Amino acid sequence: MTEYRTLRVALLGAGAVGSQVADLLLKHGDELADRAGATLELAGIAVRDLDAKRDVDLPRELFTTDAETLIVGSDIVIELMGGIEPARTQVLHAIASGADVVTANKALLATHGSEVFEAADQVGAEVYYEAAAAGAIPIIRPLRDSLAGDRVVRIMGIVNGTTNYILDRMDTEGADFADVLAQAQELGYAEADPTADVEGYDAAQKAAILASLAFHTTVPLDAVHREGITSVDAAMIESARHAGYVIKLLAVCERLTAADGSESISVRVYPALVDRSHPLASVHGANNAVFVQAEAAGDLMFYGAGAGGVQTASAVLGDVVSAARRHIAGGVGVGESTRANLPAVPIGHVITRYQITLEVDDKPGVLATVAGILSEGRVSIATVEQTVIEADENTQTGGSARLVIGTHKAREQDLSETVERLAASGVVERVVSVLRVEGN
Numbered sequence: 001m002t003e004y005r006t007l008r009v010a011l012l013g014a015g016a017v018g019s020q021v022a023d024l025l026l027k028h029g030d031e032l033a034d035r036a037g038a039t040l041e042l043a044g045i046a047v048r049d050l051d052a053k054r055d056v057d058l059p060r061e062l063f064t065t066d067a068e069t070l071i072v073g074s075d076i077v078i079e080l081m082g083g084i085e086p087a088r089t090q091v092l093h094a095i096a097s098g099a100d101v102v103t104a105n106k107a108l109l110a111t112h113g114s115e116v117f118e119a120a121d122q123v124g125a126e127v128y129y130e131a132a133a134a135g136a137i138p139i140i141r142p143l144r145d146s147l148a149g150d151r152v153v154r155i156m157g158i159v160n161g162t163t164n165y166i167l168d169r170m171d172t173e174g175a176d177f178a179d180v181l182a183q184a185q186e187l188g189y190a191e192a193d194p195t196a197d198v199e200g201y202d203a204a205q206k207a208a209i210l211a212s213l214a215f216h217t218t219v220p221l222d223a224v225h226r227e228g229i230t231s232v233d234a235a236m237i238e239s240a241r242h243a244g245y246v247i248k249l250l251a252v253c254e255r256l257t258a259a260d261g262s263e264s265i266s267v268r269v270y271p272a273l274v275d276r277s278h279p280l281a282s283v284h285g286a287n288n289a290v291f292v293q294a295e296a297a298g299d300l301m302f303y304g305a306g307a308g309g310v311q312t313a314s315a316v317l318g319d320v321v322s323a324a325r326r327h328i329a330g331g332v333g334v335g336e337s338t339r340a341n342l343p344a345v346p347i348g349h350v351i352t353r354y355q356i357t358l359e360v361d362d363k364p365g366v367l368a369t370v371a372g373i374l375s376e377g378r379v380s381i382a383t384v385e386q387t388v389i390e391a392d393e394n395t396q397t398g399g400s401a402r403l404v405i406g407t408h409k410a411r412e413q414d415l416s417e418t419v420e421r422l423a424a425s426g427v428v429e430r431v432v433s434v435l436r437v438e439g440n
C-alpha cells in the first residue's frame with residue numbers, strides 16, 4: 001500500500017450535506033487517498049447541537065461545538081453550515097490559519113465573495129465552491145477552467161429545483177401555483193418558508209456566482225435583477241403552452257456588446273418563456289440545468305441534480321480532492337478572476353423578445369390602436385392572436401377579446417413604457433401578463 005502524507009480535514013456542519021460528506025470521507029478514505037495523493041483525515045465535525053439526530057451514523061467522538069479550535073492546524077476546512085454568520089468568520093479564520101476552504105455556501109459567496117477571495121489571495125490559499133451553484137452539476141470548474149480559453153457569451157440556467165418542480169407540475173397538470181407549492185412543501189421539495197426559492201433570491205445568488213466566473217467580473221448581488229414565480233398562474237402556463245412555450249425560472253447572464261465595441265453584462269432572474277424545442281424546456285421536476293453559449297465552444301448544456309444531501313456531497317468531495325492535490329503539489333491557489341470587470345447594466349437596457357397578453361374591448365379599430373402604440377414605442381409585432389372572450393350574441397362584437405402579442409426583439413425600457421401606455425389607452429381593459437422570451 002502506498003504511504004501518503006496525511007492532510008487534516010475539518011468539517012463545519014453535519015446537516016443534509018455535511019453528514020453525507022463525513023460518511024463518504026470515512027467510507028471511501030482509501031480510494032480518496034489514492035486519487036488525492038494524500039490521506040484525508042477527518043479531524044472533527046463542528047455542529048451546534050451535539051445531540052441532534054443525524055441523517056447517517058457518524059462516530060460521536062468526532063463531534064464538537066468548538067469550530068474555532070477545530071480549524072486551527074487543519075489543511076482543508078469544509079464549510080457546510082450555510083448562512084452568512086458564523087460561516088463568514090470561520091471561513092476567514094480558516095484562510096488566515098493556512099487552510100484551503102471548500103464551501104457550498106452560495107449566500108456567503110454572493111454577498112461576501114470578494115472579501116473571502118481577497119483574503120485567500122493574500123495568503124495564496126484557494127477557495128473551492130463547486131457545490132455553491134447547481135448542486136451536483138459540475139459547472140464552476142467548467143466555467144473557471146475548461147472555458148478559461150474561451151469567451152462566454154450567455155448562460156441560461158435553471159438553478160433552483162423547487163421552482164422548476166412547481167412550474168413543471170403546473171405545466172403538466174394545469175394546476176395552480178398555491179396548490180403545487182403546498183404539495184411541494186408536504187413532499188419536502190419546498191421549505192416551510194419558500195420565499196428564498198419562489199421569489200428568486202436563491203437563483204439570484206447563483207446567478208451572481210456564475211456571472212462573476214463567466215465574465216471575469218465581480219458581480220454584486222444587487223446588480224442582479226430578480227423576479228420570482230408567484231405571479232405565474234395556470235392561465236399563463238396554458239397560454240404559453242398554446243404558443244409552443246414552457247415557463248421556466250431562468251438565471252440569465254449575458255455579455256452585451258455596444259455598437260462602439262464596448263462591453264457590459266446583464267444578470268437577471270425571472271420567469272421566462274422557453275421554446276419547447278429548447279434543451280432547457282425538457283428539464284423536469286426538481287432537476288437543474290445550465291446552458292452555456294461560448295464564442296468558440298458553441299452551445300453546452302450541464303444537467304443533473306441541483307440539490308440533495310448526497311448529490312451535493314459529490315461536488316464537495318471533488319473539491320476536497322482538488323484541494324488535497326494542490327496541498328501536495330504546492331504553489332499558490334487560483335485566485336478569483338476579476339480582470340475584465342465589466343459594468344452590469346440595469347434591466348431597462350436588456351434586449352429580448354416578449355409575449356404581451358392583453359384583454360381589450362372587442363370593437364373595430366382596437367387592434368389598429370394597439371399596433372399604433374406598439375409601433376410608436378419602437379416595439380415591433382411578430383405575431384398576434386385574438387380570441388373573443390365574451391361577445392354580443394347578434395353582432396359577435398362589443399364584448400372583450402384576448403390579444404396575445406409576440407414581439408420582435410425590443411429594449412426592456414421601451415417595452416415597459418409602451419405597456420404603460422397600452423394600459424392607459426382606454427381600449428385595454430387589463431394587461432394580463434408580460435413575459436420575456438429567452439433562448440433564441
Ligand code: NAP
Nearest residue numbers: 013014015016017047048049080081082104105307308312
Ligand atoms: P443544514 O442541513 O441546515 O445543516 C447545517 C449544519 O450546520 C448543521 O449540522 C448545523 O448544526 C450546523 N451549524 C449551523 N450553524 C452552526 C453554528 N453556528 N456552529 C456550528 N455548526 C452550525 O444545511 P445543508 O442543507 O446541509 O446545507 C449546507 C450548505 O450547503 C448551505 O450553504 C447550503 O446552501 C448548501 N447547499 C445545500 C444543498 C442541499 O441540497 N441541502 C445543495 C447545495 C448547496 P446542528 O446540526 O447541530 O444544528
